[in-house]
Amino acid sequence: MNKTLSGKLKKLLFISSAILLFGSANAAAIKESVSGKAVDDATIAAGKTLFEGKCQSCHAINNKLVGPALKDVHKRRTYDWLTKWIRNNEALRKSGDKDAIAVFEANNKAVMSAFTDLKDDEVAALVMYIEDASAGGGVAVPVAGGATDVVAAPVDPQVVSKVNWVLIFLFLLVGVILFMIVKIIDQVSTIRGKDVIKWNDINAIIFLIFMIVGFIVCVWEFYVHGKLVLPEAATEHGRKLDQMFDITLFFTGFVFVVTEFLLFWFAYKYRGRKGKKAFFYSHNNKIEALWTLIPAVVLTVLVIGGLKTWRGITNNPERDKFNVEVFGYQFGWTARYPGDDGKLGKSNWNLISNDNLLGVAIKDRAENLIPVLEQDIKDLEKLKKELPEKLEELKTTLGGLVGEERKVHLDKIAEIENGTAKSDLEKTISNRTIQINRIKVSLETENAKAFYDNTGLDDIIVNNEIHIPVNKTVTFKFRGRDVLHSAYIPMFRTQINVVPGLATEVVFKAIETTKDKKEKLKKPDFEYWLICAKICGAAHFNMKLKIVVDTEADYKKWISSQEGAFTKKAEAPAEEVIKKDTTQKTLVIN
């Protein structure tokens, strides 16, 4: 990182606020944990990994994102409560836990995902990491500032506000001085009857200086910041795209220099002088034609180049050879690999549930979902019936409450009284009914066999990182479930929106493994990332998924170490059988 002018300015003006204590301590900052487990760096590190994979898209330690800031959460709640909440917050809420409901209400009723498959150790590690981070500690993993980083408590407000006042004062002072100067110049000009300053000449000269300095700064920018732009593309088409970029940069750069130069040079050269008369010259059709044609020709070149490149990228003949599904949601990414059968199972958003977050078409899961939903409807109906009683209760407990609590209480009363509570419940019930119907239809109609074809059973679902083999054309199939996201992989030069209801895809061939790129760039912590580039909500800035490009051998090793998502807990022999069946089937088909 270069300490540029701006860096110095930053130091100069915000000395006090710049005292940011980046967590760098190696040792853990806590002695004991509420989880009762022994504190050690390895556990904390494991907790951090878990946090990054599962929590950080919605939570930060110090900031409120979608969910609340997690600093000192272990002091606010019991460990037992935390475990329950993390595993299945919805169940906890339904059990009538007051705290759980309060948290839910306080966060815009945003539903947190359930993590039912977290093991005890994992929950403990997660909590330990949060404790450690709250206490200002941190494992020695360098991460640039921000949500996941362990930032010290905000700077003492007193200091900051003093700095601000000083700044404002300085600011005003400069303003007043400038204003005085202007007034003096004006006064003198009025007295003398003509301008003291020859504005025409001065401005012309400043324009010239601005041009010279501007060009110098431009070159400096290209030299300094130009180095910080994306390194060479790691995909085949990316290289072509970069080439196209360079060609465009060449032409536009040339035009930029020439026209800006002429603009400021003319401004300087032909500044107005007394007694001079401009050259009366109103048109010249030949010149017009010339400078219509030249840009047209240049643009034709660019258009043809662009058309070829674009077509090459979007019309890749090798698409669908190797598919990976990437699933975008608020606020994270999940990927799904075809299992041994080489086919991605079908999916439908109606099947999404706590144990099937991608809505993969698995027959028994779909069947099991129906009673769950039916139970839900029953619960909701009960809630609906109890609304008048609840209103009474709320009204009786209202007395004595003050401040924020009273406001929440009043809101709730209002919600029931004006019928929104009821209509919300009814909407949910109707949605559930629709969902049940759709699932039933999908199970019963003739297409059911084709839809629940069990190809999804052995699919592999990964949350943390995607691995892909090098030098092989890969198709990423994108699917979303809530709002638009944009799957942007800067290093691969690929981007496509994730559109709920519309299948989108990118096809590319990575030509450099992560390892090679690390060595080439001499950055040991370099990774390929998939990030979100389309505004999608509060934590939009925080959605990422690591992509690892492996050699063919490494990839094989990795993929074979992964378990099928629906065969993982394959204690039940029935599923084993099904799995075997499917493999046989695919064999036959193949």
Added chain:
Amino acid sequence: MSQTATHNANAHGHDDHGHHHKENFFTKYVFSQDHKMISKQFLITGIIMGCLGMIMSILFRLQLAWPDSSFPILETLLGSKWAPGGKLDASFYMGLVTIHGTIMVFFVLTAGLSGTFSNLLIPLQVGARDMASPFMNMLSYWFFLASSVVLTISVFIESGPASGGWTIYPPLSALPKAMPGSGAGMTLWLVAMVLFIGSALLGGINYITTVLNMRTKGMSMNRMPLTIWAFFFTAILGLLSFPVLLGGSLLLIFDRSFGTSFYLSDIFLNGEGALANSGGSPILFQHLFWFLGHPEVYIIILPALGITSEIIAVNARKPIFGYTAMVISIIGIAFLSFIVWGHHMFVTGMNPLLGLVFMVFTLIIAVPSAVKTFNYLATLWRGNIQFTPGMMFAIGLVSFFISGGLTGIFLGNAAIDIQLHDTYFVVAHFHLVMGCAAIFGMMAGIYHWYPRLYGRTMNKTLGYMHFWLTFISAYMVFFPMHFIGLAGVPRRYYQFSVLPEFGVWDDVNVLITMAAILGAAAQLLFLYNFFSSIFFGKKSEQNPWKANTLEWTAPVERIHGNWPGAIPTVYRWPYDYSHPDYEDDFVLQTVPDKGNEESIAHSQTAPVTPEKTNSPEVVHFSALLLRWLGLRNA
């Protein structure tokens, strides 16, 4: 004249008010139907909205520059919900970005810019007593004001303002549960926009009618100043594109509130499927939105270019170079702007084959833009440039238009757009080419026509300081952003923490924010200058810049009807600056031809005489269409 003048209350039964003899405070300043007063109302509302937008940008720039610091003053100002502990909330950050964009695009650069100057200049420069329908003109302002008020209120409601970006892409904007701002804030945003569309249509119909129907004697289309050409086509663009947004918004309103699913499908949100909704397509909205959205860009920049054409010609004391080419460019840009909307959607899931078509048209649009730029340069060449504050801003506009326009060639190329779409590169591009350039056009117009508005001039010294500070700070803000974008940082990020590589831009962000604060401070100079000059500015002569156009032939005193006597007759085009046959370096449009003038320039110089009537006019598709449509001639 063959026209029969009869006194009718006009189509809408209200224009009888033109006859009022006594004016009280309300009829003069509030419910005025005088186009000059309405112009001032647009301008001042626009400036106020501009200040709001600017303050918002400073707020979120603070967050970007010092993401880990706390500014207690923010908590005092915004409350603990939106700035807990003096740190901007992520949702509110999105809201600020959204409302900043909305305000700047629609309220400042559409209504504030073209509303102000179309109102002021169209009647004055074409030689009309007022707009065709002063009542509708007033209504247009009141719709605009109502819309501004609704949008401003939406910032302060409890659940927060709309926060899905100014493009309000569904499903984010269609699902109230998707984020806090998608609730009541979004509803108010849509209400504001419907009101705004009403305002734009009422205004646009008026502008077009006035230009077509109410030009004074001798003001043929090819003698109109380029400002009028620009406003004319701006109005046409607005008239034809805003209705499409209206259609799109209606569908969105129904999706939000009445259970339809035009834009929704496969939604599972907040632990629950919005399951009644299926089968829609978010892409549909994007098409409808950008069918407005792209012409909207030209609605913003064309008036600025028109103003610049006028000011550069006046202050270079030279005729604008290539008047006809300039007009053709405006027409070309206006036409092409309707068939390039898809370049905003190359990677949004649009059919890639359509991308090819849109790419071709998009890059073609660079040609007329280039022609305009070259013509500006040619106008400056061998001029006698007077650096009035207006002229400074006009030159600044040309500079921005070049810098920002060229990066458009990258973005218009579908292939390169894959990498640059929705990154800071885009932010840099459009802020330069339609943000800064258009603001500079607006500033140029304000400084230039201030004497016409208020009869006084703005302080020159402050004007120069304002210009230089703004010019330099604007480049400092937006030039580095190109590099941030090239490093792959997406826009609308609350902080640059998602990838470790992005950390290197923290310093640059500080620099940009400093520059932005500097730029904002420079606007304080402008505000002071503007408002104090209304009362204390130096009294101006009638034609302070020695310009040729008609507005300077009308007295400065406020007269409803513009000219005390008969409307002047026009004998020449407006760009006879430094004409060799005249001693002065300007010849008013109302000066008759000497009869033996050497016609170096244009047919425009010569008066329209019966012999000359066969010469083709610029707008003359009639002859072509006659044959083409087979309609009979009247």
Added chain:
Amino acid sequence: MSTDSSATVSTTRTWSGGRSPFDVSYGKLMMWIFLLSDAFTFSSLLVGYGAVRFSYPAPEPLVEKIAPMSHVSHEFVDEMQHIGAFSEKHWPSPDLVFNHFPFLHGIHLPLMFVSLMTFILIFSSVTMVLAVEAGHRMDKKKVGVYMFYTILGGLAFLGCQAWEWTQFITEGATLSHNPFGPAHFAALFFMVTGFHGFHVFSGVVLNVIAYISAKNGVYEKRGHYEMIEKVGLYWHFVDLVWVFVFTFFYLI
């Protein structure tokens, strides 16, 4: 020289200023421009409809399978769903959806009612244009009579539309649900015909105002009946839009 050229300019060509190039008053020009703009609003809705429509397979030609039509609403729909004429998968054939006629329940009369509506609108357009013509002759009485018929036609059309909506809704169609096929079919139907109906309604209101003014002799005093022409332009535009709504919703 000056007086000379001023005389020449004012009589020169269409576009040289000092006169309306189109020989129309500004009010009429404004109405035209407004209608152009409004045409774009309708276009956006209809084009949106087109895009959605194109994203579903075309209706299946099953007409021959529907023999004697027992049109008691729910049974009919069930039957159609059973034979596959109505399913969420493809766009329904409009003649199976809009095949009712008031007082003639149970008879399959595709297109008849909507044709009636079309004719009502065309006739009201004719009376409108007759009112305009009477206005040209400064015939106050005739203007009144024809305006009255036009208003009657407009109200009749609105009534028909109300009946059709009621029928459609009682058969189970809402903005989010449609027993005949994709929910979009119903939603877009309500949107587009609703928006058109809203225009008809405003047209009727304008007509009523113009009618009262004409009765009161406002236009006679003014010396011309241009207001009737302007209102007429709007009314014909509503008719024009209906031509396309009819074509795209009911025929195709």
Added chain:
Amino acid sequence: MHTDNSNEYVPETYVPHVESQGTKEIWRTLTILGILTVVDIVLYFAMPLTGFRNVVFILLGIIKAYYIVASFMHMKHEKVDLAACILVPIILVFGLIAGLLYEGNFWLAS
């Protein structure tokens, strides 16, 4: 138009005098529109559901639109410049139509 010392704005009040052209054309247009609508209905039952039939319907619609605009809305009798100014911008809709229908097809395919 304006007296020299008047500061009051009077809106342009020019209204061209239009002579009545009789009712013959109106009845003729009504007949044509009526016949075309009947043709529509007949074709609906007579022709098989094909793309060609849709094209015929659209063409008939455009012809009807022509008669409404030209005759009822008086466009035929206006100056050709007005007709051009109002009709030419309609071209821009075709871009939207082409683009969106193409897109609709794309959604169907995917």
